[in-house]
Amino acid sequence: MNSIKKLLLYTFIILFLISVHQDLTVGTPLNNNLDSQNNPPIVEQENITFIKVQTNTGDTVLSIVEELNKQNNNDLDISQILDDFKALNPGVEPLHIQTGEYYYFPLY
Structure with a gap:
């Protein structure tokens, strides 16, 4: 026994x-909901509006933010983009994002 x-x-x-x-x-x-992957929700937190995006090969933080903010490309400040990205993704370095991962990117 x-x-x-x-x-x-x-x-x-x-x-x-x-x-x-x-x-x-x-x-x-x-979140296993396929609809949320096709149309990710836009969320606002601490005066930063952001969206969850899956990265592709060759994507950078700046290229994704520029694509998301096509109308406001002239008003974008690189240091502000990097600071907002770090605030939205704690522990992730903007220069070391990985392909296929989901990250939060600021909308301006």
Whole structure:
């Protein structure tokens, strides 16, 4: 009887560790709704209006912001764009965005 309890305990621990590893490496998508990926919502936070965008190969923070703000291209300040991007995406460096990832970009 004691060996069955040990076997169940070890099985539970292994499954728990696999679950934690899976969650930390792959994660769980926060929103599986396909409509939100096609038409991401525009949100306003702390006087910054922003939109969630998936990056493609060759995209930069500046190229995406310029594409999103076509009407206001002359009024864009690069340092303000980078500061707003850092505020919207804590822990992400604007020069090191990854292809295929979702980031929040400011709208002006």
